[in-house]
Amino acid sequence: MMSENNSGETMQFTTSDERISTLLKRVQETTDLLKLEALASWDQHTQMPERAGEARMHQVATLDGIIHERQSDPALGKLLQELEGVVSQSRFTDADRSLVRHARRSYDQATKLPPELVEERAKVAVASLESWVKARQNNDFASFAPWLQRTVHLQREIADRLGYTETRFDALIDLHDPGLTASEVEALFVPIRDVSTRLLKRIQASGKTIDTACLFGNFPISQQEALCKKMAASVGYDFTRGMIASSAHPFMIDFGTPLDVRFTVRYSEQFLPMALMAALHEGGHALYEQGSAPSLLRTPLAGGASSGIHESQSRLWENVIGRSEPFWQKKFALVQEAFPQHFAEVPLPTFVQALNKVEPSLIRVEADEVTYNLHIMVRFELEKVLVNGEISVESLPRLWNEKYREYLGIEPENDTVGVLQDMHWSDGFGGFQGYTIGNICAAQIFKKLQSEFPDLKERLAGGDTSFILQWLSEHMYSIGATYLPQDLMVRLTGESMNPNYLLSYLTGKFEKIYDLSPES
Known part of the structure; x- marks a missing residue:
């Protein structure tokens, strides 16, 4: 049976209209090419031979050139202009209107960017990633800096060609989180920064220590x-439409949502949560993709509405659900079965508290919920001034370390755990704010889930997460990217993105864990 969204409309296209059918065919063929390009990226991250980078660089550039040519075809522009004049009529569906909107967005972007720029960006992204991997291994920012500089120049040119109202950085943010500007992101960040830094100081002053020894030990990778x-399957991830691999940086990728959605984790033989919580995080992304209505297959409507909305699901499953004690009431048995000698005598509350220990750290993907957003703000603020031309690439390691001292009170001992820790800058800028937007939306959506299911905690404690997945699939996942992010949040929760839910969640949760008296 076809999934329905919360207004009762099936995600179907009006193929009886020849213009929609023509557009759909064009979009499907372009999406096929994009997914083949994604397959090349998966291979590069997981198993590509060390010396294959040069060949892959040209292959991806060729694909990008073909895709760009299709997306900027004048015949497509003419078809879109015709459809835009009629698609608002009631006989067309929301899926039709969204298809036209997405195709228009891609067309406008493609026609503003010359083919040689698109191909150059693709080549540099492949080579830059190869350089980043080696630089990170060797703690050698200087070897990565020239590629990063090329990326900066390309991103500035792309932003200038796409256009913006306030700052160049806005054009890049819009590629990841449509409709948002740097100033709007900063307005969302201010209360989160204030509450997070204040809560961190209160926790540090509390004197309470949390023992995390149970999370460290000898954990063979095969057992992990x-x-x-098992953990991914237990929350609903379908392995007949996906798989898990290993990579230097965990990620989720699709080659045809909802039928082929894969993710990776990174393993540490000494620290179990690195892979375990990544499985829930990337698995959350994957659940979103696997939940898309089948009718959206081979279209840009299949999958998440934006970077931030996508992150809301990884953060929801990893943190709001996956670090809660009710969730582990039953799931902890899976950990004990995997490593019986290590966890057989570990009490559940000890394990859960260890997962929630707050301590400033250098690695973003391992950060606790209180300090995580401060990591994002470091990156967002540096990206903004870098893209806008206010700082140089060479100054990044120094500025990175200064911001870590300012926000987290710690400083990286080397660039591998500092400015080189994330792979994302090898591909471009403008996406990091999505992680904190994801936290904002995750808390807001969870509040809605609590109102829908007053017995949510009890059902989680019984080992059931299927009711959460079913509700999200029906009201959010199935409709994919049909609606703009803010519109989707209004449909889901009754209001646009509101950071107050995240502030309430963080304060309430960690005041309890650290035995803090509520602030007056």
């Missing part, structure tokens, strides 16, 4: 692999 698969 089996545990991660």
